[in-house]
Every structure is written in C-alpha cells, then in structure tokens.
Amino acid sequence: MKTNQLICPVCNGLEKKLLYCNNCNQPMRDGGKLSDYYDSYSPSLPPSVTADSTETDRICTHLYYCPICNNDFRYIVMKKEY
Numbered sequence: 879m880k881t882n883q884l885i886c887p888v889c890n891g892l893e894k895k896l897l898y899c900n901n902c903n904q905p906m907r908d909g910g911k912l913s914d915y916y917d918s919y920s921p922s923l924p925p926s927v928t929a930d931s932t933e934t935d936r937i938c939t940h941l942y943y944c945p946i947c948n949n950d951f952r953y954i955v956m957k958k959e960y
Contacts, residue, residue, distance in 0.1 A: 882959055883959065883960060884935060884936060884957040884958065884959055885957055885958065885960055886911075886938035886955050886957050887955065887957075887958050887960075888908065888938065888940060888955045889910075889911060889938060889940075889955075892958075892960070894908075895908065895940075895942075895953065895955070897942050897951065897953060899944035899946065899947060899949050899951075900949070900951070901944065901947045901949045902944060902946050902947045902949070904944055904945070904946045904947075906942040906943060906944050906949075906951065907942065907943055907944075907945055908940055908941075908942055909940070909941040909942065909943050909950075910940065910941065911938060911939065911940060911941075912939040912940065912941045912952055913939070915941065935957070936956065936957055937954050937955065937956060937957060938954075938955045938957055939952050939953070939954050939955075940952070940953045940954075940955055941953075
C-alpha cells in the first residue's frame with residue numbers, strides 16, 4: 879500500500895546496499911544514518927535539525943565502515959516513495 883511518503887529504503891530494511899572498501903576490498907558495514915553520530919540526542923531529533931544537506935527530504939546519508947581496516951565512507955541513499 880503506497881502512502882506517498884519519501885522514506886529511506888535502507889533505514890527501513892527495504893533495500894540493502896553492498897559496498898566494498900576501497901582500501902582492502904572487503905565488504906563494508908552500514909553504520910546507519912550519518913546524522914545519528916552528531917551527538918547523543920541526534921537519533922531523536924527531527925531531520926530538519928540534523929540535516930547535512932538542503933535536500934534532506936530526498937536523501938539519507940549513511941555511514942559505511944570497514945571492520946578490517948576501519949576505513950569509512952559516506953553513501954547517499956535516495957529516498958523513495960512508498
């Protein structure tokens with residue numbers, strides 16, 4: 879059932895992105911939304927406060943990290959209508 883809301887398919891478990899580390903070529907892990915790392919209250923704040931872009935209504939930036947070499951990478955996920 880479509881609700882016509884833009885949501886992040888990765889945050890909501892509808893899609894999984896498989897990225898590989900550019901240092902050691904090992905699979906990276908999704909650490910969640912980048913904005914959740916700003917401070918201890920970030921996960922409970924509205925997106926308008928923690929937005930890292932003026933397009934906060936259309937994108938969700940995730941932090942992917944490598945458990946082998948500790949490299950990290952910011953990956954932009956386009957929100958989709960569901």
